[in-house]
Amino acid sequence: MKLKSLLLLSPLVMILGWWRIADLGDLRFQLPSFFFWFFVIAGFYAVSLWVIQKIGTGSLFDLGVLLTSALVMRLLLLPTTPVLSDDIYRYVWDGKVQAHGINPYRYPPNAENLSFLRDDLSLQINHPHLRTIYPPLAEWAFRLGNRIGPTITAQKIVFGSADLLIIGLLLALLHKRRRSLLWAAAYAWNPLVILETFGSGHNDSLGILFLWLGLIAWEYRRQGMALASWGLVFLSKYAALFLFPWGFFRFAFRRWIGLFALIVTVPFWIYSGCLSSLIQDVTAVAQQWQSNASLYALLGTLLHHSLFTRILCGVVWIAAAFWAARRFDDPLEYLFWVIGAAALLTPVLHPWYLMWLIPFLCFFPEPAWIAFSGTVVLSYSVWPRYLSEGIWELNPWIQAVEYLPLFLIGGWRIYHYAYRRDHSSVQRSQVAAAGAE
Numbered sequence: 001m002k003l004k005s006l007l008l009l010s011p012l013v014m015i016l017g018w019w020r021i022a023d024l025g026d027l028r029f030q031l032p033s034f035f036f037w038f039f040v041i042a043g044f045y046a047v048s049l050w051v052i053q054k055i056g057t058g059s060l061f062d063l064g065v066l067l068t069s070a071l072v073m074r075l076l077l078l079p080t081t082p083v084l085s086d087d088i089y090r091y092v093w094d095g096k097v098q099a100h101g102i103n104p105y106r107y108p109p110n111a112e113n114l115s116f117l118r119d120d121l122s123l124q125i126n127h128p129h130l131r132t133i134y135p136p137l138a139e140w141a142f143r144l145g146n147r148i149g150p151t152i153t154a155q156k157i158v159f160g161s162a163d164l165l166i167i168g169l170l171l172a173l174l175h176k177r178r179r180s181l182l183w184a185a186a187y188a189w190n191p192l193v194i195l196e197t198f199g200s201g202h203n204d205s206l207g208i209l210f211l212w213l214g215l216i217a218w219e220y221r222r223q224g225m226a227l228a229s230w231g232l233v234f235l236s237k238y239a240a241l242f243l244f245p246w247g248f249f250r251f252a253f254r255r256w257i258g259l260f261a262l263i264v265t266v267p268f269w270i271y272s273g274c275l276s277s278l279i280q281d282v283t284a285v286a287q288q289w290q291s292n293a294s295l296y297a298l299l300g301t302l303l304h305h306s307l308f309t310r311i312l313c314g315v316v317w318i319a320a321a322f323w324a325a326r327r328f329d330d331p332l333e334y335l336f337w338v339i340g341a342a343a344l345l346t347p348v349l350h351p352w353y354l355m356w357l358i359p360f361l362c363f364f365p366e367p368a369w370i371a372f373s374g375t376v377v378l379s380y381s382v383w384p385r386y387l388s389e390g391i392w393e394l395n396p397w398i399q400a401v402e403y404l405p406l407f408l409i410g411g412w413r414i415y416h417y418a419y420r421r422d423h424s425s426v427q428r429s430q431v432a433a434a435g436a437e
Contacts, residue, residue: 007051007062010044011069014189017041018076021199026083028383035377041191042374048185049365058182070167070188077198078156084380085352088201089124091155093117094132094139095146104132104139105273121152131277136267137235138203155201162205163197169212170362176219179363186361192373196352204355207237212359215331227256231263239356242342245321246334292349292379292394294403300347313345336360340369351376368410378402 017037024030024037052058082088094104096117107114109128122128132139141158148154170184187193196202214229234240240260247253268274290297290306300309321338328334339357343349354376361370378398386392 003051010048013044014041018073022076052182057180074198082200085200086126091142095142098143099146105277135235159205162209183362187359190358202352207233223252224256227260231260234264246325290347293347295344296347317345368406371405375402
């Protein structure tokens with residue numbers, strides 16, 4: 001009964017925390033208060049998952065509390081102005097450009113012939129000299145947001161709606177796999193998801209939505225629908241490429257690859273200049289950009305060669321992905337493994353990138369990743385120096401605090417698993433020897 005009470009108390013504290021964060025104003029100038037309340041929320045989130053693990057299946061009332069509180073937490077951030085990330089200003093701009101019948105891949109925001117579209121919001125666009133990097137389905141979502149209104153809030157509504165649909169898909173798959181529906185809290189109450197979707201308005205929720213729609217279709221042996229959904233993932237954020245090592249060993253995946261290719265290529269024909277825009281942006285930004293890296297940063301320090309380090313990390317990830325593809329027949333297990341590996345090997349890990357991993361915590365509630373989904377926001381401590389000196393560089397001590405729980409808890413879990421496996425092998429050998437005697 002006490003555990004049940006704690007499960008009801010936690011969302012109340014988390015709602016209080018989000019109300020306080022929403023009232024802080026520009027979080028870049030209120031980082032100590034923001035971090036305090038965020039970690040209070042993250043602490044009660046972690047406790048809630050521990051309680052769910054203890055109590056197992058909850059009642060319909062518990063599920064109602066979960067879903068209602070998750071919605072309230074999100075609505076508290078909906079009217080706030082994004083300050084920890086400026087990506088949403090590009091969404092608003094691309095939506096406005098399309099509303100005027102202009103191909104968003106044709107001109108960068110600072111082009112002279114688009115000067116008549118500029119306003120105060122357009123001044124916040126990052127890299128205004130580059131054409132948009134977002135794939136076609138994301139561009140259509142930006143245009144939908146513009147139809148609602150040429151505002152930040154309208155874009156939040158589009159991607160916030162996708163976020164709410166993800167919760168519904170997770171509930172459906174939890175039910176299919178006979179797991180407690182309360183495990184949806186691992187995503188629905190996750191503070192990073194709420195911050196990045198309803199706070200900063202990131203568009204990742206669109207790609208995540210189609211990823212999980214495809215996973216459910218695969219679960220029900222609707223492979224064609226799964227590949228079609230994963231094609232929409234590619235058109236949202238390109239992340240569907242993660243599935244290819246796993247699909248390489250599955251006949252049903254290869255059988256429908258033509259449908260995937262058709263869905264992916266047609267929009268690129270419709271939007272002329274899309275591919276060249278992508279290549280230009282990757283060349284200009286990705287080759288040298290590094291932010292909040294972990295294993296990549298460590299290897300870079302040892303090798304003293306940025307390009308070679310990037311190639312090495314890419315090769316290691318591909319090898320790990322093919323190893324996982326052979327080991328895990330379940331696409332959820334495979335994706336959980338390879339997305340986690342990508343988070344450790346990437347040269348750039350913005351907090352919202354971790355959103356792709358968090359839905360898997362509903363099925364694999366690994367404490368290391370639960371902890372990291374909270375501490376990763378410490379990377380936002382780069383803002384004060386960037387605003388004063390124009391230098392985007394994370395303090396190594398803060399980064400150590402950010403990653404320490406992930407590696408300590410993860411290392412302990414790996415050791416515990418290896419010890420338990422070896423101990424079981426020894427016991428089996430002893431039993432076999434005793435039987436032979």
